[in-house]
Amino acid sequence: MSNSRFEERAKKYFGLEVTDRDRAIFEGAITLGAIYHQFVGTPVSRDAGVVSDLERAIEKTMALQPYIESVKVKIDTSDIGEGTHPYDYSEVSGRNLSVELVSRYGKARVHMGMKFVAELDFPLMFIERIEEED
Amino acid sequence: MSNSRFEERAKKYFGLEVTDRDRAIFEGAITLGAIYHQFVGTPVSRDAGVVSDLERAIEKTMALQPYIESVKVKIDTSDIGEGTHPYDYSEVSGRNLSVELVSRYGKARVHMGMKFVAELDFPLMFIERIEEED
Amino acid sequence: MSNSRFEERAKKYFGLEVTDRDRAIFEGAITLGAIYHQFVGTPVSRDAGVVSDLERAIEKTMALQPYIESVKVKIDTSDIGEGTHPYDYSEVSGRNLSVELVSRYGKARVHMGMKFVAELDFPLMFIERIEEED
Amino acid sequence: MSNSRFEERAKKYFGLEVTDRDRAIFEGAITLGAIYHQFVGTPVSRDAGVVSDLERAIEKTMALQPYIESVKVKIDTSDIGEGTHPYDYSEVSGRNLSVELVSRYGKARVHMGMKFVAELDFPLMFIERIEEED
Numbered sequence: 001m002s003n004s005r006f007e008e009r010a011k012k013y014f015g016l017e018v019t020d021r022d023r024a025i026f027e028g029a030i031t032l033g034a035i036y037h038q039f040v041g042t043p044v045s046r047d048a049g050v051v052s053d054l055e056r057a058i059e060k061t062m063a064l065q066p067y068i069e070s071v072k073v074k075i076d077t078s079d080i081g082e083g084t085h086p087y088d089y090s091e092v093s094g095r096n097l098s099v100e101l102v103s104r105y106g107k108a109r110v111h112m113g114m115k116f117v118a119e120l121d122f123p124l125m126f127i128e129r130i131e132e133e134d
Numbered sequence: 135m136s137n138s139r140f141e142e143r144a145k146k147y148f149g150l151e152v153t154d155r156d157r158a159i160f161e162g163a164i165t166l167g168a169i170y171h172q173f174v175g176t177p178v179s180r181d182a183g184v185v186s187d188l189e190r191a192i193e194k195t196m197a198l199q200p201y202i203e204s205v206k207v208k209i210d211t212s213d214i215g216e217g218t219h220p221y222d223y224s225e226v227s228g229r230n231l232s233v234e235l236v237s238r239y240g241k242a243r244v245h246m247g248m249k250f251v252a253e254l255d256f257p258l259m260f261i262e263r264i265e266e267e268d
Numbered sequence: 269m270s271n272s273r274f275e276e277r278a279k280k281y282f283g284l285e286v287t288d289r290d291r292a293i294f295e296g297a298i299t300l301g302a303i304y305h306q307f308v309g310t311p312v313s314r315d316a317g318v319v320s321d322l323e324r325a326i327e328k329t330m331a332l333q334p335y336i337e338s339v340k341v342k343i344d345t346s347d348i349g350e351g352t353h354p355y356d357y358s359e360v361s362g363r364n365l366s367v368e369l370v371s372r373y374g375k376a377r378v379h380m381g382m383k384f385v386a387e388l389d390f391p392l393m394f395i396e397r398i399e400e401e402d
Numbered sequence: 403m404s405n406s407r408f409e410e411r412a413k414k415y416f417g418l419e420v421t422d423r424d425r426a427i428f429e430g431a432i433t434l435g436a437i438y439h440q441f442v443g444t445p446v447s448r449d450a451g452v453v454s455d456l457e458r459a460i461e462k463t464m465a466l467q468p469y470i471e472s473v474k475v476k477i478d479t480s481d482i483g484e485g486t487h488p489y490d491y492s493e494v495s496g497r498n499l500s501v502e503l504v505s506r507y508g509k510a511r512v513h514m515g516m517k518f519v520a521e522l523d524f525p526l527m528f529i530e531r532i533e534e535e536d
Contacts, residue, residue: 003488005487006490007487009253009254010251010254010258010260010489013251014262015261015262015263015264017263021156022155022159022261025160026159026160026163026246026259027163029159029160029161029162029163029164030163030259032164032167033163033164033165033166033168033171034170034171036171036309037168037169037170037171037172037309038441039440040359041304041305041308041309041440043463044463044466045466050466053455053462053463054459054463056455057456057458060452060455060456061452064491065491066489085408086405086408086409086468087390087408087412093361094359112160117144120143120355124144124147125160125164126144126147126148127149127152127160128147129149129151130149130152137352137353139353140353141353144355171443172307172309173306174443176306176329177329177330177332178329178332184332187321187324187325187328187329188325188328190321190325191324191325191326192325194317194318194322195311195321198311198312198357199311199357201354219271219274219275220271220334220335221274221278221334221522223333225442227495256489258489277522278522281519281528282528283530283531283532285531285532286532289424290423290427290529291529293424293431294428294529295431296431297427297430297431297435298431298432298434298435298527300435301431301433301436301439302436302439303439304439305436305438306439385412385415388411392412392415393428393432394415395416395417395420395424395425395428396416397419398420
């Protein structure tokens with residue numbers, strides 16, 4: 001099925017009032033929620049090779065989701081131990097995971113992200129900027 | 135910290151162009167993505183008690199996410215075996231999970247959902263309706 | 269397929285040296301790892317109803333796994349905020365999740381569990397006791 | 403804390419009857435269950451680069467778990483569409499995921515794995531071989 005045929009069929013399930021802007025926000029936010037709940041709990045260490053492989057894998061797999069233009073993932077491992085014994089590793093969590101994501105649908109492009117915000121003691125997801133072409 | 139103090143702080147991380155409608159879509163869609171990627175893979179059987187307990191647990195825990203007004207979850211177990219041997223059970227998947235969710239932020243309320251759509255062979259997430267108060 | 273027919277077929281994939289004791293440990297440990305990595309990240313609050321519904325759902329769904337005789341789950345919510353604003357909730361993590369599980373295969377029954385151990389700063393999984401019938 | 407100091411403390415939580423063989427099976431099986439329930443649901447496509455990056459990331463992160471000597475992961479993407487439209491991708495599931503894992507504790511080394519077994523219609527986890535030094 002071609003891209004346009006497929007999208008035509010999918011669109012029937014959306015309300016008529018849904019704009020390109022609404023849809024771009026929707027698709028990007030799904031992927032933010034997906035990243036967090038898919039990967040939280042994954043073991044990580046201070047080993048730069050392990051961490052960067054995981055960051056790339058998250059970016060590439062989650063960019064497959066519909067209407068995602070780019071995904072950038074950073075896992076901060078500065079609080080993790082040196083790996084001196086078998087239990088000395090940590091895991092992906094809301095405290096060490098940050099994401100920048102761009103979604104695009106039709107004439108709208110949305111920049112969004114997540115990061116741990118100390119003043120809120122919360123891994124906040126937020127919309128940074130919305131671009132709409134005329 | 136009071137609700138309004140907290141939201142005031144969170145709001146600084148959002149672009150100024152972000153409307154109540156944008157935000158309600160954003161928060162609801164995060165939770166749709168979260169439900170799928172948190173619970174896919176959970177064992178389920180035809181036992182109605184097991185399934186309804188899981189449905190209620192998903193609804194109640196995911197309704198804790200910010201600005202979610204209601205969550206309704208249904209797991210279709212009609213394709214699952216009778217449980218006649220130790221491996222005769224199944225799991226939550228895009229084929230048997232459906233969700234209806236209402237998010238609300240300020241003057242906007244958004245009805246969204248997910249269900250498996252046979253003609254697309256895909257567990258589609260969609261925005262059903264957007265309500266905005268004057 | 270009957271239980272015994274099915275198990276006969278499954279057994280071909282196991283080494284001949286694998287005993288009932290080995291197998292009971294194996295099946296129970298799979299489920300411990302499964303519980304942690306399936307449910308870590310699930311939102312929870314201090315609301316006793318939400319927490320006990322989630323505990324029961326984890327117990328009932330994970331008891332479906334092969335050769336699991338019982339599962340008991342406790343999520344400690346004493347460190348979670350009062351829920352005074354939309355971001356004032358927490359999630360299932362290695363620090364608040366504890367599990368007691370009994371697996372049984374043939375003549376062996378194994379009691380195992382997981383809990384956060386402060387002196388190790390780690391959510392330790394452990395075998396408490398192994399029973400073997402003559 | 404040194405490796406031996408740490409393990410000494412951890413060992414107190416295990417029954418005295420637990421042998422090296424028991425423990426090696428236990429630690430390996432936890433990781434099999436963890437891999438399945440952590441990564442099932444992750445988006446994948448036929449793109450060989452995406453898939454091999456994810457396979458490597460799973461291998462490297464899950465090898466961090468205690469007493470895991472090696473992990474080999476294969477995700478079969480032959481059933482996935484060509485990616486001709488935004489919804490034309492798939493996800494990690496029990497049908498396409500296979501794992502080979504070696505755990506080692508003291509004098510015991512255990513070879514185990516998981517793969518989808520058609521005759522059982524189930525993603526079976528199994529112990530292939532147990533080696534014990536004198």
